[in-house]
Amino acid sequence: EAQVTQNPRYLITVTGKKLTVTCSQNMNHEYMSWYRQDPGLGLRQIYYSMNVEVTDKGDVPEGYKVSRKEKRNFPLILESPSPNQTSLYFCASTLQGSTDTQYFGPGTRLTVL
Amino acid sequence: LAKTTQPISMDSYEGQEVNITCSHNNIATNDYITWYQQFPSQGPRFIIQGYKTKVTNEVASLFIPADRKSSTLSLPRVSLSDTAVYYCLVGDVTGGFKTIFGAGTRLFVKA
Numbered sequence: 001e002a003q004v005t006q007n008p009r010y011l012i013t014v015t016g017k018k019l020t021v022t023c024s025q026n027m028n029h030e031y032m033s034w035y036r037q038d039p040g041l042g043l044r045q046i047y048y049s050m051n052v053e054v055t056d057k058g059d060v061p062e063g064y065k066v067s068r069k070e071k072r073n074f075p076l077i078l079e080s081p082s083p084n085q086t087s088l089y090f091c092a093s094t095l096q097g098s099t100d101t102q103y104f105g106p107g108t109r110l111t112v113l
Numbered sequence: 114l115a116k117t118t119q120p121i122s123m124d125s126y127e128g129q130e131v132n133i134t135c136s137h138n139n140i141a142t143n144d145y146i147t148w149y150q151q152f153p154s155q156g157p158r159f160i161i162q163g164y165k166t167k168v169t170n171e172v173a174s175l176f177i178p179a180d181r182k183s184s185t186l187s188l189p190r191v192s193l194s195d196t197a198v199y200y201c202l203v204g205d206v207t208g209g210f211k212t213i214f215g216a217g218t219r220l221f222v223k224a
């Protein structure tokens with residue numbers, strides 16, 4: 001089944017404790033992206049990747065890192081999480097950029113205390 | 114990237130046709146218009162995409178006037194399960210994967 005998976009689905013952590021949210025897709029898509037969603041703000045793009053080892057900043061990259069060492073995986077790294085990073089996070093992949101259908105993962109609800 | 118503007122919310126009743134309009138005054142020649150649907154705590158799901166005139170699929174229709182500065186998503190005979198947030202996106206392949214979703218339109222369908 002074609003899908004995007006994220007882990008963990010739920011995470012409660014404390015300020016400053018490094019964490020990684022994994023994202024994996026099995027559709028051989030070139031493009032992957034991370035979004036955060038906060039009430040009343042819709043989805044905001046954090047980082048995106050157009051291919052292996054090619055990443056770029058979205059609208060809200062501060063406080064986040066990503067890596068794309070292989071095509072199927074695109075982890076989101078929070079080196080020193082802060083409470084303002086409490087949010088719902090979505091990973092997405094697409095075959096050919098923003099004109100193509102984006103397939104979203106189930107989401108990761110992160111709480112930073 | 115073209116910015117989009119949508120109504121914040123809309124109400125409807127079951128069985129009615131719902132039209133949600135998106136404004137994108139700065140749309141570029143290479144831009145396509147894509148609509149997504151999102152249910153609470155789920156990732157958005159693709160509904161429909163178009164470049165100009167009219168596109169129809171089994172779920173919705175998309176109307177795009179000649180100047181392409183706006184588009185209208187039409188949902189025929191909505192049901193309670195169509196209650197969701199609907200996002201209009203404008204983007205082109207030459208812009209890579211930078212994407213702006215906006216706040217979306219919250220549609221509430223009543224019985």
